[in-house]
Amino acid sequence: MKVLVPVKRVVDANVKVRVKADNTNVDTANLKMAINPFCEIAVEEAVRLKEAGVVSEIVVVSVGSKAVQEQMRTAMALGADRGIQVEAEDELAPISIAKLLKAVQDKEQAQLILMGKQSIDGDNNQTGQMLAALMDAPQATFASKLQVEGNTLLVTREVDGGLQTLKLPMPAVITTDLRLNEPRYAKLPDIMKAKRKPLDTVTAADLGVTLKSHQNLVSVNAPAARQAGIMVASVEELVEKLKNEAKVI
Template identity: 80%
Template sequence: MKVLVPVKRVVDANVKVRVNADNTGVDTANLKMAINPFCEIAVEEAVRLKEAGTASEIVVVTVGPKAAQEQLRTAMALGADRGIHIETDEELVPLSIAKLLLSVQEKEQAELILLGKQSIDGDNNQTGQMLAALAKMPQATFASEVKLEGESLAVTREIDGGLQTVTMPLPAVVTVDLRLNEPRYAKLPNIMKAKRKPLETVSIDDLGVSLKSHQKTLKVSPPSERQAGVMVSSVAELVEKLKNEAKVI
């Protein structure tokens, strides 16, 4: 079984981001970049499927600038077999990403596509669902457990009411949640081996995908600073301030 794992380059989760001077986006200059944490969980699950003898090949794919190859190499150091880099300097919306991934899937014909449920920069939680719809493939989101049962895939999902288990045929799209697994650290020998693994670079034109501009960012601004709290001496004073100052009651 071939597993396709899309990954995204994001600012490291431990880094505090800041808005650039012209308020057009986040200033990424000199910031540490990393694989999106949810995507890293998807890579780990694919590697575990391969170690269990279920998966035969793991292909990682990313859409982004040339520097994003660093994240593909990291994924290959974790256990992926080869990488595909769709090179572009444009900031693409989830629908455009899904169309590009569909083109890759049509070529690769993977039996399972594993994605992170969302990226920590956009927080859209849309790409996996859009890809499944475009590819007309069954999908399961927010996966906390994935099991192959014969020709079917059993996925335990995290929902508001608890856990839900769904069974679906392959090929399928699965987006993973935090509790699915804990990603491993790449060992030095594997990091060195990853440098020699195949990495194919293609452009949007090479894939023959026509993309449109679906939305426009008007302004990016940091959240307002939190104001200092006020101590009150009684419940009556608290109610008075909530009513007359905060105006929430």
């Protein structure tokens, strides 16, 4: 069984981001970059399935410039077998990413596409759903538990009302949530081995995909600074301020 795991390069979740002076985008110069946390969970789950003898090969794929190879090597150090980089210099919309992943899947014919539910930079939560639609494949989003039973998947997913369990045939697209697992740390010997694992580079043209612009980034602004709170002496004073100053009641 082959698993395809898309990953994205993002600013490390522990780094405080800053906006460029001209408000055109986030300034990523000299910032630490990492695998998107939800993508890392997907990699970990694929590795656990391989360790359980369910999965035979893990293929990690990423769309971006040559810089994404750093995160792909990290995924290989965690247990992925090989990588595919789809070259792209510009930031692409989720639908464009989904089209490229669909083209990669057409070549790889993986039984399972396991990916993060969203990236922490765009927060779109769209790529997995769009990929499943393009593939005409079943999907389960926000997965908190995943079991493979023969040619079917048993997926527990988090919904507003609690937990929902779905049974899906393969191939299928699964997007991972935080409670699915806790990713491991890469060991030094595995990091060294990852440097020798195969990593192929392809272009959109190689995949037969024609991309076009679907959206324009108008401006980026930092969130407004939060004002300091105040202490009140009684419930009556709190109600009075909510009513007359905040005007929320």
